[in-house]
Amino acid sequence: MVKVMVYPPTSMILADLVERKGHEALVVSKEVRKKIVTPGLDSPPLNMTPEDPKKGLKYAAVDVPSGVRGRMALLGPMIEEAEAAIVIRGDDCTLGCTGCARTNELVRFLLKTKRIPLIELEYPGDEFQAKQFVFKIREFLEGLN
Amino acid sequence: MKSTKYVVTSQDSDVLPSDIALKIYELGREINIKETCFGVIIDGEEDDVEATVKEIRAMDPSNIFIKDRGFPPGDPRRCRGHRGGGARPGFYMLQHESEILPLISRGLAAEARGEEAPPEIGTKKRPSLERLEEMINEEFS
Numbered sequence: 001m002v003k004v005m006v007y008p009p010t011s012m013i014l015a016d017l018v019e020r021k022g023h024e025a026l027v028v029s030k031e032v033r034k035k036i037v038t039p040g041l042d043s044p045p046l047n048m049t050p051e052d053p054k055k056g057l058k059y060a061a062v063d064v065p066s067g068v069r070g071r072m073a074l075l076g077p078m079i080e081e082a083e084a085a086i087v088i089r090g091d092d093c094t095l096g097c098t099g100c101a102r103t104n105e106l107v108r109f110l111l112k113t114k115r116i117p118l119i120e121l122e123y124p125g126d127e128f129q130a131k132q133f134v135f136k137i138r139e140f141l142e143g144l145n
Numbered sequence: 146m147k148s149t150k151y152v153v154t155s156q157d158s159d160v161l162p163s164d165i166a167l168k169i170y171e172l173g174r175e176i177n178i179k180e181t182c183f184g185v186i187i188d189g190e191e192d193d194v195e196a197t198v199k200e201i202r203a204m205d206p207s208n209i210f211i212k213d214r215g216f217p218p219g220d221p222r223r224c225r226g227h228r229g230g231g232a233r234p235g236f237y238m239l240q241h242e243s244e245i246l247p248l249i250s251r252g253l254a255a256e257a258r259g260e261e262a263p264p265e266i267g268t269k270k271r272p273s274l275e276r277l278e279e280m281i282n283e284e285f286s
Binding site for chain 1: 146148149151153202210211212213214215216217220235237238239241242245246248249251252253255256260262263265
């Protein structure tokens with residue numbers, strides 16, 4: 001069983017496909033869960049502990065927007081744990097109020113420099129692309145065994 | 146340790162959230178179930194949830210999708226009833242991906258039927274600067 005990081009880290013499709021093949025999907029909800037069971041946090045992940053910015057500083061400098069550092073406090077440990085990664089590029093949900101373009105770039109950069117098996121895809125727009133999407137992910141995950 | 150999962154059905158699926166809930170009741174495990182418009186949220190001990198997830202997936206393998214959730218169902222920090230309405234954080238991603246689920250389901254069904262991987266379609270690339278120069282020279286010389 002390989003720990004596969006999925007990006008967007010909230011992706012249900014990717015997490016499901018990874019777990020179907022018997023691997024462990026590293027998703028942000030598992031990190032949030034760890035915070036929920038920690039007493040003293042009112043509304044994780046919106047509220048941060050003094051330890052969280054320190055974790056974020058490991059990946060992004062102090063002059064980088066705080067949103068990036070906050071996100072990296074959750075995503076950084078996942079990247080360190082990851083043994084493989086599946087990344088979706090150019091998706092609408094990774095931008096705007098639900099995402100952060102700079103964090104996307106930083107995560108992709110860190111995953112690439114980690115030199116782990118990595119596949120970059122785009123969400124399918126039609127049935128043909130969907131078949132290719134599923135087959136490519138299956139091939140990638142089977143190759144990890 | 147407790148675990149919470151979303152079980153989401155694709156629009157193509159014949160399985161209703163109530164069917165999934167009934168199936169979980171039949172299994173007789175100590176699991177909390179919350180029916181929603183897109184599927185169900187299940188919460189319980191990790192081992193029970195994992196075993197239940199396998200049973201649920203078997204109901205319609207290519208149309209049922211499962212995802213981890215950080216907060217337990219009805220948690221006042223996320224529940225709309227406690228926060229005065231509005232979509233809860235995380236709903237937009239779920240909504241966005243739900244729109245693609247029928248396509249993914251068809252891909253998974255094709256995989257289950259043992260179909261070959263569809264051929265790669267070569268995308269048209271932009272001509273290089275040299276090639277563009279050649280084209281201009283050919284056209285206007």
